[in-house]
Amino acid sequence: MSPTYDVIIIGGGMIGLSTAYHLARRGVRTLLLEAGELGGGTSAACSGRAQTIEGHLDPLNLYLVRAGLERLATLEEELGHPFSWRLVGYFCLIPSQHLWELWTQRARILSENGIPTYMVDREALQKEEPLLNTAGLLGAAYGQEGLLNPFHFCWAYAQAARWLGADIRAGTPVVGMQAAGGRVVSVETPAGSFSAGRVVVAAGAWTPQLLAMVGELVPIHFTHAEAFVTERTHLPLRNTIGMADFYEQIHGKPRAVSVGFSVEPDGALVVTEAVTRTDTIRRGCSVWGLAGMAAHLLTLYPALGRVRALRGWGVPTAFTPDDEPVVGRMAGWDNLFVYGACLETISTIPVLSDWMAGMILDEAPPMDLALYSPARFAQAR
Ligand SMILES: Cc1cc2nc3c(=O)[nH]c(=O)nc-3n(C[C@H](O)[C@H](O)[C@H](O)COP(=O)(O)OP(=O)(O)OC[C@H]3O[C@@H](n4cnc5c(N)ncnc54)[C@H](O)[C@@H]3O)c2cc1C
Numbered sequence: 056m057s058p059t060y061d062v063i064i065i066g067g068g069m070i071g072l073s074t075a076y077h078l079a080r081r082g083v084r085t086l087l088l089e090a091g092e093l094g095g096g097t098s099a100a101c102s103g104r105a106q107t108i109e110g111h112l113d114p115l116n117l118y119l120v121r122a123g124l125e126r127l128a129t130l131e132e133e134l135g136h137p138f139s140w141r142l143v144g145y146f147c148l149i150p151s152q153h154l155w156e157l158w159t160q161r162a163r164i165l166s167e168n169g170i171p172t173y174m175v176d177r178e179a180l181q182k183e184e185p186l187l188n189t190a191g192l193l194g195a196a197y198g199q200e201g202l203l204n205p206f207h208f209c210w211a212y213a214q215a216a217r218w219l220g221a222d223i224r225a226g227t228p229v230v231g232m233q234a235a236g237g238r239v240v241s242v243e244t245p246a247g248s249f250s251a252g253r254v255v256v257a258a259g260a261w262t263p264q265l266l267a268m269v270g271e272l273v274p275i276h277f278t279h280a281e282a283f284v285t286e287r288t289h290l291p292l293r294n295t296i297g298m299a300d301f302y303e304q305i306h307g308k309p310r311a312v313s314v315g316f317s318v319e320p321d322g323a324l325v326v327t328e329a330v331t332r333t334d335t336i337r338r339g340c341s342v343w344g345l346a347g348m349a350a351h352l353l354t355l356y357p358a359l360g361r362v363r364a365l366r367g368w369g370v371p372t373a374f375t376p377d378d379e380p381v382v383g384r385m386a387g388w389d390n391l392f393v394y395g396a397c398l399e400t401i402s403t404i405p406v407l408s409d410w411m412a413g414m415i416l417d418e419a420p421p422m423d424l425a426l427y428s429p430a431r432f433a434q435a436r
Contacts, residue, residue, distance in 0.1 A: 060086040060222070060251040062415055063242050065229050065265055068098035069205070070394055071257035072212035072223070073404045076134070077412030079219035086249060087221060088242065090228035094209030096259045100370040102282070102317050102325045103139075103208070104295060105201030105402040108147065108165055108172045111378070115422055117168040119403040126405035127201055135218070136211035139204040139320060144294040146175070146184065146195040148355070154299045158196045165198070172198045186290060186358045200295065202317055203401065232268040237389045239269060253415050255392040260336055260371035262395050266385075273381055274432055275373050275396050278305075279337060281329040281344035283367035287322040290358060294318075305330045312347035314355065324362075326352055329369075340367035374398075379426055382411060386433035393429050 062078055064071045067089025078085040089095075105127055110116050131137050149155050155174075162172040176194040181187065183197075213223050224246075231243035232254070239254040256265045260277035297315035298304065304313040310331040316324045329344030345367050353360055373396045375381060380397040394411050397403055410420040425431075 060084045060249065062086070062253045062255060063088065063249055063251040064255045064257055065242070066096070066256065066258035066261070066395075067093040067209075067213070067223065067225060068096045068257065068259050069094065069209050069212065069400060070259070070397065070404060070408065071255070072209050072216065073408035074255060074257060074394060074411050074415075075221045075223060076212045076216040076219070077409045078415065079216045079221040081412060081416065083412075083416065085216070085221040086251065087216070087223045088227045088229055088244060088249075089223075089225045090261075091226065093213050093223070093225050094206050096261070097370045097372060098209050098259075099206040100282070100368055101205045101400075102327055103203045103205040103401065104145075104317055105203065106145075106399045107170050107200040107402060108145065108161070108196060108198035109297070110399045110402075112161065112164050113426065114168075115424070115426055116399070116403070117165075117170065118422060119406050120399060121169050122406045123402040123404070124201060127203075127402075130405055131211065134211040134215040136207065136214050138207035138211050139202075141202050141320070142199055143202050143317070145198050145200045145297065146180065146294050147197075147297050147299045148195050149193050149299045150191055151300070152193065155193045158299060162196055170198060172196055184294065184296075186292065186356050187296075188355055188357055196299065201402070202295065205401070208401070229265060229268075232265070234269045237387060239388075239391050253390045253392060255394060255415060257394045259395055260373040262373065262381075262393060266393065269391065271385060271391075272432075273385075273393060273429055274376050275381065276375070277333070277336065277371035277373045279331040279333045279369055280327070280372045281340040281348070281367060281369035282325060282327040283340065283345060283348065283364045284319075285324045285326065285359075285362050285364055288324060288359070288362050289322055290362075292318050292322075292324070292356075296355070308332070310343070312344070312351050314348050314351035316352070323365075324359075326364075336371045338368070338370060340369040344369065377431075380407075381429050381432075382407065382424055382427040383414060383429055386430040
C-alpha cells in the first residue's frame, strides 16, 4: 500500500520546495512529486535576483518584498545550505521622459515604504557605470537587491525539507488525479498512487495541465523566455542592470527583446531576456533570441564586444492576466490548493510560502491575500 501523507505538493521548483520546507517545519507529513529534476522547470534557469524595486506598489507586495529580503539575509543559516546570497546594486535604466516621471513617483512610494530607491541622472549614472553607453538614456532608478544561485536555492529548500522529514521525489510525474465530492482523493504517478488530506499544485507553467486533470481551469499563461551566460569578463561591472521599459517592450508582442544582466561571483554575466508569446511549453534558445540579446547588450555596453557567450537556454515563465500570483484554495474544492505565477518570486517566497503552509493547515495568513486568491478567476468565468 502507498503511504498516506498529510499534504502532497506537485512541482519541485522553488515554490513547491519552499512550501514543502515550511510544511515539514510544522511537522506535517509532506510528499513532493517532481516530474523531472528538482528546480529543473523554470526555477534553476532564472537569474537568481531577489528583485526589490520593480514590482507592484500595493501594500501586500511591498510588505512581502521587504520582509522577504530580511528573511533571505539569514536563510542560508536557517536552511543549513549555502546558495551564494549577496546584496548588489540595481540600475533600472530609463530611456524616456514619461518613464522618468513614472519612476520618480515610484521611487518616492518605494522609499516611503522601506525600500530605498533613488533617481540617478545621466551624469551620475555614467560615473557609476563607466562602460555604459548612456546615449538615449535620461538616467536610472537605483535600489539595492539580492542575488543568489537559483539551483542551490532550490537545493537548500529541498535538503532542509528532507532533513525535517519531507519525502521529496524527483523523476515522479503526476499523470492523473482522481476526485470525488469536491476532494482530490488520489494522485497518480508511474510509481503508484498517493493520497493525502490536502493537495497543492505548484507546477509553474504546467499548472493548467495539472488542474485540467480534475476539470479545473486557472488562467496561468506563459511566455518562452531565453537567456545566456558569458565567460568571465574581468571588466568593472558590479551592478545588476535592467530596462525600465521591459514590460512596455515585451507586452502584447509575438516576440521581443529587452536586455538586462546580473554579475556572477566569478565575473560572468547572466544576460536576459528574449521573450516569445506561445501556447507550447518548450526549452532551448533561438538564433533570433541570442542575436537580439547580444545586439541590445552591445548597444548598452560596447566594451563587451570581445566577451564570448558560453551557453544559452530558454524556459517557460508563468503569469496571470492581472500579473498577480495565484495563492490559496481552489474555489469549490475542499482540499485542492494552487500556488504560482509570482512576479518577484525569489524576494517574496521566503515569507509567502510560510504563509501558504499555514493556509494549507487552515490558518489565516497575517495579511489579507484576496488579491492573490484563485477565486478571482472563478468569479470572472
Ligand atoms: C530567464 C528567466 C529569468 C528569471 N529571473 C528571475 C529572477 O531573477 N528572479 C525571480 O524572482 N524570478 C525570475 N524568473 C522567474 C522565476 O524563475 C519563476 O517565477 C520561478 O522559477 C517559478 O517557480 P515555480 O516553482 O512556480 O515553477 P517551476 O520552477 O517551473 O517548477 C514547477 C515544476 O513542476 C514540475 N511539473 C510539471 N508538471 C508536472 C507533473 N505532471 N508532475 C510533477 N511535476 C510536474 C516541473 O517539472 C517543474 O520543475 C526568471 C525566469 C526566467 C525564464
